[in-house]
Structure formats: structure tokens, C-alpha cells
Amino acid sequence: MSGGWTARAEHLPEVMDDPRCDPVGLERTYAAFDTVNRVVSGWRPVYTRDLRPWLIRPGGATLLDIGCGGGDVARHLARWARRDGLKLRITAIDAxxxxxAYATEQPPEPGVTYRQALSGDLRTEGQHFDLVISNHLLHHLSGPELTALLADTEALCTGLAVHGDIERHPLAYAVFRAATARTFPGSFIHVDGLRSIRRSYTHAELAAVAPPGWAARRQFPFRNLLTWHSGEPKANPSGARMSNRPDRGDGRA
Ligand SMILES: C[S@@+](CC[C@H](N)C(=O)[O-])C[C@H]1O[C@@H](n2cnc3c(N)ncnc32)[C@H](O)[C@@H]1O
Structure with missing residues (x-):
């Protein structure tokens, strides 16, 4: 393990961000994200605990996934909602x-649409979503880019926002290095994953840069969740939503 752990290694480039990187390796990387995210990203508890209460209303809910990559997180969320008999319309964007191209080549998932865009593009269009999420996006961004993303999120989100990412920790690095040394051959998972861990925030760092209204939470194993909500409506402990405003139910997105 090289380098110190006292600061983010923001300078480390990820292979997948290189426009000239091997396209076959990149496809294998998008494909591998599905497995990696199932194992480490913890979206099932986030869905159950944080997102699902917002879906329990006649019109369902809209969700924006920013930096969706291969789109696997969006597809899983759509599947879980459908199995729960809840309506969720997802817009998944990536710069x-x-x-x-990879995401749209996957077997279509009802309720999920993909689009090449930045969060700022949708903000300029005046779009709104009940829920806004991202996975493994925060560590990609510089300080000013993070500030812009969170401002865009507040403008786009009428309900709850959850940006999930890795928590930088030497143990996470050691475990990921051992686990991926021989898995996902021909992909960039090993090298980019290790660089991503070193680019990521510690919980204390994320809490320190979180603007007013945002909360940094931790989730096992080695996860940071940066969350924001509009203040209403709130979910009650039983999972049913309580609202102190009329249900718009207007299918915004
Ligand atoms: C590490 S990948 C994560 C992909 C996916 N969310 C996942 O967890 O598998 C980060 C993605 O964010 C995209 N990205 C980076 N900055 C972005 C931005 N400002 N707006 C939209 N997408 C962005 C990159 O193109 C890349 O596909």
C-alpha cells in the first residue's frame, strides 16, 4: 500500500475516465460494477430505510441517479420497487x-431511462425529482465540483437526496486489494477501485465539507452517505409517509 492516508489522493487518475482507455476493458468494468455494487455499496438498506417510504403514495415517485455508470444501481432500485408493488420512475444520467451506451444496451428495466447529461443540464431545464441519488460519484469530484453537485442536487430534489460513496480507510484498501487481485480479469476494477478508495473522503472530511442542511452518515462497511432532505414530507417510523402538504402526484421528472 503506497502513499499516506492523511489526505485524499485527488491527483490519482482513474483509468475509466481516460477517453482513450481500452473500450473492452471499460465495458468489462461497467459489467463488473453490478457485482461490486451488490457486495459493497449497500443500496438495499438505503432503499428499504430511506427511499421506500417516499414511494408509498398513489403517484409513486421520481428518482434521479447522477453518474449512473452502467446503470446497475438504477435497475436494482426499479426492480425492488416493482417487487414491492410501488411505482418508481428513474432517470439515470452520466456525463x-x-x-x-453500455447502460442502454442492457436488458431494459421498466421505469428506467438513461441519458447523457450533467446534473447542471437538468437543473438548467428546470427538472425536479422526488429523490436524487448517486453512487461512487463524490470521490470523482474536485472541491468546486462537489459544491456545484450539491447545489444542483438541492435545486433538483423536492424530497430526499442520498449520495453514497466509499469511506477512505487503509483496511478497506487492503481488503479490496486482496479480494480483486484475480477477479474481474480484463477490467479496470482492481486499479480504479484502489485509486477510488484513496480519492475518497473519510467520514470526518465529508462532514467538514458538507454544506448547511447536509448530513454525513456512515454505513457498514466503509461507506459514507451524504444526505439532504427538503424538510417535508417526512417518513414515520412504520415506513408510511406523513405529509403536511397536499400530495402533488404530478409525475414530475
Ligand atoms: C465510478 S463511476 C460510478 C458509476 C456508478 N454510479 C456505479 O456506482 O457503478 C462514476 C461515474 O460518474 C460519472 N460522472 C463523473 N462526473 C459526473 C458529473 N458531473 N455528472 C454526471 N456524471 C459524472 C463518470 O462518467 C462515471 O461514469
Missing amino acids: DARAI
Whole structure:
């Protein structure tokens, strides 16, 4: 393990961000995200605890996934909602045309649409979503880019926002290095994953840069969740939503 752990290794480039990287390796990386995210990203508890209460209303809910990559998190969320008999319309965006091309080639998931865009593009269009999420996006961003993303999120989100990412820790690095040394051959998972861990925030760092209204939470194993909500409506402990405003139910997105 090289380098110190006292600061983010923001300078470390990820292979997948290189526009000239091997396209076959990139496709294998998008494909591997599905497995990696199932194992480490913890979206099932986030869905059950944080997102699902917002879906329990006649019109369902809309969700924006920013930096969706291959789109696997969006597809899983759509599947879980459908199995729960809940309506969820997801817009999954990525800045990289290669990611959107990969995502649209996957077996279609009802309720999920993909689009090449930045969060700022949707904000300019005046779009709104009940829920806004991202996975493994925060560590990609510089300080000013993070500030812009969170401002965009507040403008786009009428309900709850959850940005999930890795928590930088030497133990996470050691475990990931051992676990991926021989798995996902021909992909960038090993090298980019290790660099991503070193680029990521510690919980204390994320809490320190979180603007007013945002909360940094931890989730096992080695996860940071940066969350924000509009203040209403709130979920009650039983999972049913309580609202102190009329249900718009207007299918915004
Ligand atoms: C590490 S990948 C994560 C992909 C996916 N969310 C996942 O967890 O598998 C980060 C993605 O964010 C995209 N990205 C980076 N900055 C972005 C931005 N400002 N707006 C939209 N997408 C962005 C990159 O193109 C890349 O596909």
C-alpha cells in the first residue's frame, strides 16, 4: 500500500475516465460494477430505510441517479420497487457517452431511462425529482465540483437526496486489494477501485465539507452517505409517509 492516508489522493487518475482507455476493458468494468455494487455499496438498506417510504403514495415517485455508470444501481432500485408493488420512475444520467451506451444496451428495466447529461443540464431545464441519488460519484469530484453537485442536487430534489460513496480507510484498501487481485480479469476494477478508495473522503472530511442542511452518515462497511432532505414530507417510523402538504402526484421528472 503506497502513499499516506492523511489526505485524499485527488491527483490519482482513474483509468475509466481516460477517453482513450481500452473500450473492452471499460465495458468489462461497467459489467463488473453490478457485482461490486451488490457486495459493497449497500443500496438495499438505503432503499428499504430511506427511499421506500417516499414511494408509498398513489403517484409513486421520481428518482434521479447522477453518474449512473452502467446503470446497475438504477435497475436494482426499479426492480425492488416493482417487487414491492410501488411505482418508481428513474432517470439515470452520466456525463460519459460510453457509460450511457453500455447502460442502454442492457436488458431494459421498466421505469428506467438513461441519458447523457450533467446534473447542471437538468437543473438548467428546470427538472425536479422526488429523490436524487448517486453512487461512487463524490470521490470523482474536485472541491468546486462537489459544491456545484450539491447545489444542483438541492435545486433538483423536492424530497430526499442520498449520495453514497466509499469511506477512505487503509483496511478497506487492503481488503479490496486482496479480494480483486484475480477477479474481474480484463477490467479496470482492481486499479480504479484502489485509486477510488484513496480519492475518497473519510467520514470526518465529508462532514467538514458538507454544506448547511447536509448530513454525513456512515454505513457498514466503509461507506459514507451524504444526505439532504427538503424538510417535508417526512417518513414515520412504520415506513408510511406523513405529509403536511397536499400530495402533488404530478409525475414530475
Ligand atoms: C465510478 S463511476 C460510478 C458509476 C456508478 N454510479 C456505479 O456506482 O457503478 C462514476 C461515474 O460518474 C460519472 N460522472 C463523473 N462526473 C459526473 C458529473 N458531473 N455528472 C454526471 N456524471 C459524472 C463518470 O462518467 C462515471 O461514469
